[in-house]
Amino acid sequence: MxxxxxxxxxxxxxxxxxxxxxxxxxxxxxxxxIVYGDEKDKITIKAEVGFSSKYKIGGTTPVVLEITNEGEEFNGEIQINVLVANYSNVKEYVTYEIPINLPKGTTKKVTMNINPLTLQKYFYVTLVSNSKEVAKKIIYATPFEPERGFIGVLSDDIESLNYLKNIKIDIEKTQVVGNRLVELNTDNFPSDISIFDSFDLIIINDFDTSKLNDNQKESLKEWVLEGGVLVLGTGVNSSKVLKGFYNEFINIKDKGIISINDFSQMESITGKIFETESMDIVDFEIENGKGILFSDDIAISSLVNKNEGSIIIHHFDLGLNPMADWQGNSSLLTELYMNNVPDLVEVLMTNSYRNYDYRLNNYALRLFPRPSQSLLFILVALVIIIYIVASGPILYLILKYKDKREYGWFIIPLIAIVFSSIIYLMSSSSSIRNPVASSIGFVSLEEGENSGFMEVSLAVFTPKSGENRVEILKDISPKLSNYDYYYYYDNYHNTLNERVKVKINMGEKNKFTFYNSQSWEMNNISGKTIYNTSGPLNSSITLKDNKLVGTIENNLGFDLESCILVVGKNYYYIDRIKNNETIDIEKELASSFKSRYEIFDDIFGKSYDKKDMEEKWGKDIKAEDLQRIIQRRNIYEGYLDTMYNSMSYSVNNNTQASFGDNYIVLYGFNEEEFLEGVKINDKLVEHYKQNLFIIPLKLDYENTNYFEIPYGFLRPNIVSNAGYYFDSYDDSIWIHNSGDLDFNYILPKDINILEFQIQFTKINSIEEALIYNNAKGEWEELSPLAYSHNTNDYLNDEGTMKIRFKITIDNGQDAGIQIPYLRLKGDK
CATH class of the missing domain: 1.20.5 (Single alpha-helices involved in coiled-coils or other helix-helix interfaces)
Known part of the structure; x- marks a missing residue:
């Protein structure tokens, strides 16, 4: 039952x-x-990655979205997943996210800047609300290798410039631009300086530049100052093209249209006949302009060097006939750009760096000068000793005396709890338990300017494992660091396990969420921004009697600390240049040079030798101050090592390269808070900052009637029809083939050369050493003795002195030579 x-x-x-x-x-x-489908059907997404669905791997890339909502009001986020790793059956993504509100019946345009790091041919764009996927779209794009950038063209008549696809902007001048040519307009022209890093050239022709907004013009200016190359086609449209740049970026005077009829140099460069009788150009007067293409004695293309970058100004319109239809147009531009713009060659040679914190190693970020915890360690050790004594012999004797030894079973745990609580309370106030942030910034600042370009690398450390949120209160166009790219291919049909490594919120304040973090793991973020100062830094420095003499005036609004003044291979340490202070400079120029590491040992002490550091800085120096010195030395070494490495490279036939400049460079640190604060898990944390300012200083020839420039200070541009390798460590050149090796010294303008001398070593591979006599129009044998008569005969109208080595290589063996050094004396 x-x-x-x-x-x-x-x-x-x-x-x-x-x-x-x-x-x-x-x-x-x-x-x-039904709800999901209804929302999905009523939300449409249009999207484009990069420029015409093309992007450069490793470059900051805009994603332009147009989203239409025909359903109920939507509040949520737009998410884009970017692959960063593909290994061990796991795909790791970075999710970029931005909040969006879409009322019913509205359409919004949104631009999100992402950083694709792999050969990713498709991207998911997802709309999410309350962690629920509402709509999703796959967008496809073509990735381009990181070693070659785009050529951006801004014009109202892009069709007339189609021949630009045939110019060859690569070291060997063998690969046409082709589909790396990108059409720009006012909508997609970058306003974020980091996007410009995807471009090797920006060309503007027949376009009203006043239509660009202030952010676009300012970002373009900073990009050029940092090494970018801008090309302007002018001619009859010169006022239109220059309208947005007058008196802001380019000091240029339009003297009217003239007609030219000598095209012999153009024909000589290209081997193509210029089949027209005349061409209209603009007669320009350009401050600091140098002619690079001539008709008779009239410059028809000019070069202006701007800090580390260049501006090429064509005095004619690139899109009008006869230039647009001439068979030699692309060949002419190839030769002009590759042979006359060393900055472009350097960009191409160093274009494969992965992230812009390449000058740093993680060790430098870990060296922040955290206050010493030695007192805490001593107190904790003392408490532990007291606990051992109290819970051991003292307790035993007391209980034995009272004949209550059985009470030890609960008294000992009670004492342990009390002492553990004391240790916990002591350590809870220690910075060892708290998250911290450490950043290193590089600020490139022109003398006389009160704003510069800053690259920054930030590291965050937290004892908490798992999920950690990081917020930077200032927008620095951030991206993740320390991810290699290009090695992972994202296969659409791959069904590996997927997980999000980091989520980046692209809202008003940039927020990062790191997942699966280990305790005290270092997570890195990089960024770029404009750094504004209260005023400029100015100098008046010249070389006289084998000394560097003059003044440096600091009006930046803060002190510069641990400064190093670099003059050629001379390094001078200046402890501090205070704000609103002018210091006098009088430094002997050395005739022999130590290695950079020996110099740093002299300046900072041997960081690996405690006794040496104590002798250098004293035994009473605080631990955090000593740590600051060690970190700054490490930053200097990392930065200057990178400068050395980027100047050591191979150069192929008929290419000009620049191996340094004729500037003096002042380096100095400050510890200003430029990020406006860093939050970790919603709390402001201690932020340790080191900002290195890099300020080139020009020699002042105006306030002195007589000057001397020693060997090794002026650096040549090099042009060769023989391949070679240059090593800046010892200024050596290894020649691969027989041919000519030309050294072009660009001397200061408006000076009278009283005497000059070329120091060189003539080895067996140098068949002839020659110098060009412009007065005679011929090459003549180069003498190792001083030239003191008719010295200006060896300068052309642009102030350039040319030296040529004729090289003969036997049996296919490379030959090593030294760069010739120039010294000179002059007056005004």
Whole structure:
């Protein structure tokens, strides 16, 4: 009887459960599906990655989205997943996210800047609300290798410039631009300086530049100052093209249209006949302009060097005939750009760096000068000793005396709890338990300017494992650091496990969420921004009697500390240049040079030798101050090592390269808070900052009537029809083939050369050493003795002195030579 009743109850329970299950399936699948489908059908997404669906791997890339909502109001986020790693059956993504509100019946355009790090041919764009996917779209794009950038063209008549696809902007001048040519307009022209890093050239022709907004013009200016190359086609449209740049970026005077009829140099460069009798150009007067293409003695293309970058100004319109239809147009531009713009060659040679914190190693970020915890360690050790003594012999003697030794079973744990609480309270106030941030910034600042370009690398450390949120209060166009790219291919059909490594919120304040973090793991973020100062830094420095003499005036609004003044291979340490202070400079120029590491040992002490550091800085120096010195030395070494490495490279036929400049460079640190604060897990944390300012200083020839420039200070541009390798460590050149090796020294303008001398070593591979006599129009044998008569005969109208080595290589063996050094004396 009992069994039958129980079986009856089982049937009833089963019927109820089945009914509930069926009802749940229907309700849980139909209703949500209808809502999901309704929202998805009524939201449409249009998107484009990069420029015309092209992007450069490793470059900051805009994603332009147009989203239309025909359904109910939507509040949520747009998410884009970017692959960063593909290994061990796992795909790791970075999710870029931005909040969006879409009322019913609205369309919004949104631009999100992402950083694709792999050969990713498709991207998911997802709309999410309350962690629920509302709509998704796959967008496809073509990735381009990181070693070659785009050529951006801004013009109202892009069709007339189609021939630009045939110019060859690569070291060997063998690969046409082709589909790396990108059409720009006012909508997609970058306003974020980091996007410009995807471009090797920006060309503007027949376009009203006043239509660009202030952010676009300012970002373009900073990009050029940091090494970018801008090309301007002018001619009859010169006022249109220059309208947005007058008196802001380019000091240029339009003296009217003139007609030219000598095209011999153009024909000589290209081997193509210029089949027209005349061409209209603009007669420009350009401050600091240097002619690079001439008709008779009239410059028809000019070069202006701007800090580390260049501006090429064509005095004619690139898109009008006869230039647009001439068969030699692309060949001419190839030769002009590659042979006359060393900055472009350097960009191409160093274009494969992965992230812009390449001058840093993680060790430098870990060296922040955290206050010493030695007192805490001593106190904790003392508490532990007291605990051991109290819970051991003292407690034993007391309990033995009282004959209560059995009480030890609960007294000892009680004492342990008390002492553990004391240690916990002591350590809870220690910075060791608290998250911290460490950043290193590089600020490139022109002398006389009160704003510069800053690259920054930030590291965050937290004791908490798992999920950690980081917020930077200032927008620095951030991206993740320390990810290699290009090595992972994202296969659309790959079904590996997927996980999000980091989520980046691209809202008003840039927020990062790191997942699966280890305790005290270092997470890195890089960024770029404009750094504004209260005023400029100015100098008046010249070379006289084998000394560097003059003044440096600091009006930046803060002190510069641990400064190093670099003059050629001379390094001078200046402890501090205070704000609103002018210091006098009088430094002997060395005739022999130590290695950079020996110099740093002299300046900072041997960081690996405690005794040497104590002798250098004193035994009473605080631990955090000593750590600051060690970190700054490490930053200097990392930065200057990178400068050395980027100047050591191979150069192929008929290419000009620049191996340094004729500037003096002042380096100095400050510890200003430029990020406006860093939050970790919603709390402001201690932020340790080191900002290195890099300020080139020009020699002042105006306030002195006589000057001397020693060997090694002026650096040549090099042009060769023989391949070679240059090593800046010892200024050596290894020649691969027989041919000519030209050294072009660009001397200061408006000076009178009284005497000059070329120091060189003539080895067997140098068949002839020659110098060009412009007065005679011919090459003549180069003498190792001083030239003191008719010295200006060896300068052309642009102030350039040319030296040529004729090289003969036997048996295919490379030959090593030294760069010739120039010294000179002059007056005004």
């Amino acid at each position: 009992y069994g039958q009743k129980w079986r009856g109850r089982q049937k009833k329970i089963g019927v109820v459960l089945v009914t509930i299950l069926i009802f749940s399936i229907v309700l849980g699948s139909v209703i949500p599906f």
